[in-house]
Amino acid sequence: MNHFQQFSLDQVTQPVEQARGLPNEHYTDPGLHEAEKQHVFFDNWMALCFGKDVPEPGDAMPIEALGQPLFVLRGRDGVIRVFQNVCRHRGMILVDRKKRLSGVVRCPYHSWCYDHSGTLHTTPHVGGPGYNTHDAIDRASLGLIEIRSHVWQDIVFINMSGAAPSFSDYASSLIERWSEFEQPIWFGGEESAFELDAATNWKLAVENYCESYHLPWVHPGLNSYSRLEDHYNIIEPGRFSGQGTLVYRPILSEKGEKFDDFDGLGEKWTTGAEYAALYPNVLLGVHRDQTFAIILVPTAMERTLERVAIYYASPGMQDGSMADMRRRNAELWKGVFEEDIFVVEGMQKGRHAMKFDGGRFSPVMDGPTHAFHHWVASQFKRAL
Amino acid sequence: MSANAIERIDADLLAAHERSDGPALAWLYEAAAAVKEEQGDVDAACFFLTQAYVFALEAGLDQSAALRGRLVANGREEAPTGPIAEARIARPPEG
Known part of the structure; x- marks a missing residue:
């Protein structure tokens, strides 16, 4: 951010009687749009979707949050969780459309499977054909990346950075x-x-x-x-x-x-x-x-x-x-x-x-x- | 069981893959594993058991626990440490 931008922001944060609105660049500059993703959305609690979008246990829905591929899953326990929508193996997209899962989340590429809490459940043939384990593959550390989430008034909020105060405080x-x-x-x-x-x-x-x-x-x-x-x-x-x-x-x-x-x-x-x-x-x-x-x-x-x-x-x-x-x-x-x-x-x-x-x-x-x-x-x- | 048995299963497997029929895939791969077990080919049997296990997990079939047990018994899968988070549903194979 340059001095001009700093000056412009200082004008915005003046008392209402003296303040000016946000500069045009905040509406038209792709560079500021990118910066806004982090500072305004990812560092705070942004609304992602509705709980009613995944009404039943097992319902999964892919969703992009400002370019970030995520999916929302209402687990068999009824709890809504939000995960990064990529396999921990080769980064393949896991959920490509809204669907109701009968069982685990299976990666369509090499079939690594995750349960509804994101735990890596099996890694087929990872140690060679018919061998599903390998010392180098620690399943406990290879679960899905869960995004911090909170449901209020049936709105699913997420805090991408994980650093915001709790939603209840926010x-x-x-x-x-x-x-x-x-x-x-x-x-x-x-x-x-x-x-x-x-x-x-x-x-x-x-x-x-x-x-x-x-x-x-x-x-x-x-x-x-x-x-x-x-x-x-x-x-x-x-x-x-x-x-x-x-x-x-x-x-x-x-x-x-x-x-x-x-x-x-x-x-x-x-x-x-x-x-x-x-x-x-x-x-x-x-x-x-x-x-x-x-x-x-x-x-x-x-x-x-x-x-x-x-x-x-x-x-x-x-x-x-x-x-x-x-x-x-x-x-x-x-x-x-x-x-x-x-x-x-x-x-x-x-x-x-x-x-x-x-x-x-x-x-x-x-x-x-x-x-x-x-x-x-x-x-x-x-x-x- | 013979090579003909595997060929018949193979044709059914291709059809089940074509229609993305997870429960059928689980049952057919398990059947293929049984053929290989009978032939004493443990590696091939465990390959098919793994395939069956994955599709059973995805379809939420009850048989996934037993399939996992067989893989664990052969040193091919981690022993379960707790209940998995999705419910298993008993469903008959389709088709």
Whole structure:
């Protein structure tokens, strides 16, 4: 990092009244994109996928995390683990497609086999035909490389470096803030998951999600009942930021039916809902009758896949009789999120304007977005 | 058993490989091992037992434990130190 970049980051970490946004290079420079992988994603707890992606014991799914080949496995013990997706022998990819394993993970090349905890179980013919052992092959030291992982709210988080504090510490302030939602959640099924592909850097999706400033302009439909003045900022420096609303209204069916509420919620949640970005790449929403999560997958520097999943408060909400309501609910959210696409894509194009200086923040309205910029800049400054 | 027996198994093995039929592969390789054991060819038998063992492990077949025991008895495999982390499922061979 050169002096100019250091100076630019110092401008980002100024108080919101004086700060500028992250420099353009953080959205357009492949070199910084590479550095970001380590400092922003791998050194922290990044969201990888959902637990519902591997719902049954034995379910395995290959997944790339910013170019790193991994696979997620729900073991026979029900525990989700994340492994580097390569054999310890010749580095062959082990799991090439989503599948349900009846037994071990077998490398398709020379058939070294690993059990569901990653232990190297057998090494066929390694000592010659019919000889499956050799003094030089110490199976105990040749298990799969497991990536540190943690599942919270059905989101599988990983810490690639292994050096971050525990997830419980990392996310403690958000877990505490939403402690009333620390109860089972139930995935709404096929119609409650969708993906949006946007020609934008992932950070712009976070920035847009954090603030309510844009709501009356970009989401006029929401503004009819959820006005700008009904929202408040949520800022936890160094951890998460977002916005809350005071006027959440649960969806009703034509017959007046509604989704079950979570148990034991306080009065705040009767009409309140909150939306927060847990840094770096997961956007969360909590409501009395549902939660959702959007995992931002940076598929390229200027491309982001948004994976959305909606969860409900009781197993009854998974029933076929609720399918129409779940579908309608998902369509409502999808419509809102799609309204944001032109904004995040427009800002990405804008980041190629060579004289754009990162932009200024509204000290009143943009605090959550500035908090995110501050955090990203701090990850780079920490690495200096 | 004769050379014809191995040829018949070989043809079935190729077909089972073609359709990636793990349980059938486990049973057929075990059958090939039995032929070689009967002929007193321990090395060839252990080669086939190893093949059977791997496919039994992958398919989660109950027979994997017994196959491993036979390999261990012949000094070809490490003795188990504890239960493996995946459940074994008893399934008949297909086809």
